[in-house]
Amino acid sequence: MRIDLISLFPEFVAQLASHGVVGRAQERGLLALHGWNPRDCAEGSYRRVDDRPFGGGPGMVMLIDPIRACIQAARGAGPVTTKVTYLSPQGRPLTQAMVRELASRERLLLLCGRYEGVDERLIAAEVDEEISIGDYVLSGGELAAAVVIDAVARLQEGVLNDAESAAQDSFENGLLDCPHYTRPVEHPLGDVPAVLMSGNHAEIDRWRRQQSLGRTWLRRPDLIDEASLSRTDRQLLDAFRIAGEEPAKAAKP
Numbered sequence: 013m014r015i016d017l018i019s020l021f022p023e024f025v026a027q028l029a030s031h032g033v034v035g036r037a038q039e040r041g042l043l044a045l046h047g048w049n050p051r052d053c054a055e056g057s058y059r060r061v062d063d064r065p066f067g068g069g070p071g072m073v074m075l076i077d078p079i080r081a082c083i084q085a086a087r088g089a090g091p092v093t094t095k096v097t098y099l100s101p102q103g104r105p106l107t108q109a110m111v112r113e114l115a116s117r118e119r120l121l122l123l124c125g126r127y128e129g130v131d132e133r134l135i136a137a138e139v140d141e142e143i144s145i146g147d148y149v150l151s152g153g154e155l156a157a158a159v160v161i162d163a164v165a166r167l168q169e170g171v172l173n174d175a176e177s178a179a180q181d182s183f184e185n186g187l188l189d190c191p192h193y194t195r196p197v198e199h200p201l202g203d204v205p206a207v208l209m210s211g212n213h214a215e216i217d218r219w220r221r222q223q224s225l226g227r228t229w230l231r232r233p234d235l236i237d238e239a240s241l242s243r244t245d246r247q248l249l250d251a252f253r254i255a256g257e258e259p260a261k262a263a264k265p
Contacts, residue, residue, distance in 0.1 A: 013168055022047025053078045073127060096138055098125065125152060143156070222251065225245055
């Protein structure tokens with residue numbers, strides 16, 4: 013996958029993306045990240061990319077022409093045409109289903125706004141979709157772009173050392189993930205649930221499914237309302253409700 017990033021600070025996202033899963037994806041040749049700075053396409057000695065908004069008010073608005081030229085340059089640099097995705101508070105909320113769709117594309121072109129945003133005429137003419145990572149405001153789209161890049165990169169085949177890791181993530185099946193434990197078995201903060209030490213994989217799968225259902229019911233009941241639960245799922249959830257709690261949480265010292 014090729015990802016082109018248009019930003020006044022492309023090196024910021026490139027630095028974030030040089031570590032962990034995204035860094036591994038690039039090392040393995042599964043993802044190529046290219047940064048584009050609108051200042052490189054701006055005219056004049058000051059390379060200006062913003063101006064005061066018409067109608068008054070605080071802040072600055074990003075100019076049409078430098079961004080449009082940058083988009084055209086980025087589009088022409090790759091062998092595959094692509095949509096322009098603008099990271100914006102007005103966009104559709106990012107979900108795991110959307111991440112899967114983005115990850116299936118051969119190429120992404122991400123546009124990061126700054127200040128009060130981008131001139132609306134540019135958005136109408138050049139932007140194909142807008143994505144929001146939450147109902148809050150950031151100083152710019154770079155952190156949102158980094159979130160999208162990380163989420164998309166980990167779904168590229170061959171990036172994760174264990175392909176099952178992505179399949180078992182929260183939201184992949186519409187539910188939150190179950191609790192996870194590692195060594196030691198016994199600890200002052202609590203012991204590992206006995207079922208996970210039993211070696212009975214059917215019972216372990218059943219326990220994990222029940223914990224996933226129960227945790228979602230407790231923490232995100234809206235997801236339970238939207239989920240398609242089987243009869244067995246409902247029985248597991250009913251049993252969880254009767255028990256009335258998740259695995260015991262250790263008291264804070």
